[in-house]
Amino acid sequence: MRQFTAVVNPTAGAATGAAALLGVARLLREAGADLETVYSNSLDHARELARTAGEGGRIVLAVGGDGITGAVGGALSGTDTVLGLIPAGRGNDFARALKLPTEADAVARVLLEAEPRPVDTIEVRSAVHDRTVVLGSVYAGVDAVANHHANHAGLLRGSAAYYLGGLRAVAGWRPARYRVTVDGTEHTHRGYTVVAANSGFYGSGRNIAPDARIDDGLLEIVLIRHAPRHLFFALMNELKSGTHIRRPEVSVLRGTQVRIEADRDIPYGADGEVEAELPVTATVLPGALRALF
Known part of the structure; x- marks a missing residue:
């Protein structure tokens, strides 16, 4: 037994x-x-x-x-x-x-x-965290600010805490210029966030990367470009179903490693807890963990 x-x-x-x-x-x-x-x-x-x-x-x-x-x-x-x-x-x-x-x-x-089955994990490296391994995702931008607010939301829990945190974060956000390097290829991006996802879900059930798989040896890298605030709030609501990826303001890349940099101090988070500032490098570790599910 x-x-x-x-x-x-x-x-x-x-x-x-x-x-x-x-x-x-x-x-x-x-x-x-x-x-x-x-x-x-x-x-x-x-x-x-x-x-x-x-x-x-x-x-x-x-x-x-x-x-x-x-x-x-x-x-x-x-x-x-x-x-x-x-x-x-x-x-x-x-x-x-x-x-x-x-x-x-x-x-x-x-x-x-x-029976135990292999799943991927993510190795995270930055100036603050020399090496941390997480399971779900690494996100850099307005969602990291929102998560910080949600973690300090007092009695609010679940989606309500994340939604209120998102409202506060977006209200004070100005677009950042990102440099996103995926498996050696550089992409430029001006907007709200970059998410490197192993799991498709973050922020209490928001389906940020609908095509992400926990056992495919790849990261789904979601880039949300600058848009008017009212459009961004509409996009936030679409995160529940994953239909946001159809919008022209959203791009999805795939790779085994991503480095995220920005033109100013931008916070990043991982699995709802790790909090630091860019730059950060995330690398998938294929089948590195055995889990029961």
């Missing part, structure tokens, strides 16, 4: 995470599985706990949202340790990309019965 270690961050969505874990834990133990729970006090600590559990041959469960999922999954990238998810966060975008269920019995069934 499988042995699990659940990594929980008690400072981020504690009540939601604990409730989600409680229901799944009961079902895992009733099925005969071994489950231990460890609590982290930071994402770095979560990475350390995940590595230690993995070295002991245990399946590591990330309990929470995209922040702890990215931290734990990134720490296990390049190892033989298997990752499982108990979605309990604000966005749960990587869980959404894996098409994971949310009901406790269905989550437990995946963890007990699914």
Whole structure:
């Protein structure tokens, strides 16, 4: 029977995470599985706990949202340790990309019965973060500002926090000039953002890169050019369905590595947590992580 270690961050969505874990834990133990729970006090600590559990041959469960999922999954990238998810966060975008269920019995069934499958991860390098590995996407521009606002939105959660964060970010945004180098080919771009996506979803269910696949060894690089603010808000609404990519203001490139630079200090983010400034280089790591889904 499988042995699990659940990594929980008690400072981020504690009540939601604990409730989600409680229901799944009961079902895992009733099925005969071994489950231990460890609590982290930071994402770095979560990475350390995940590595230690993995070295002991245990399946590591990330309990929470995209922040702890990215931290734990990134720490296990390049190892033989298997990752499982108990979605309990604000966005749960990587869980959404894996098409994971949310009901406790269905989550437990995946963890007990699914066979590990390889998925890609993203190596992120910048002056601030010498090397970080994340799972979902790297985004540089107005969405990084919006995510910062969403992370400090108080009692607001989920889509409401991201929508309010987006409104605040767009209101104060002026177009940036980007230099985007994909597999050695340079592209210039003036606008709102550049997103390097492994998972198609970010920002609590917004389908930024509809054609992204977590196991194809490629990044979908989405560029949103400058447009009037009213048009940008319309485009934001289209992110729910992914139809924004049909607009002439949106371009999509594909490659294994992208370097993003800009003409001024522009923030970038990754998996809802990593926050720094350009330039940044993102490189896909094909099949580097084994996950249950």
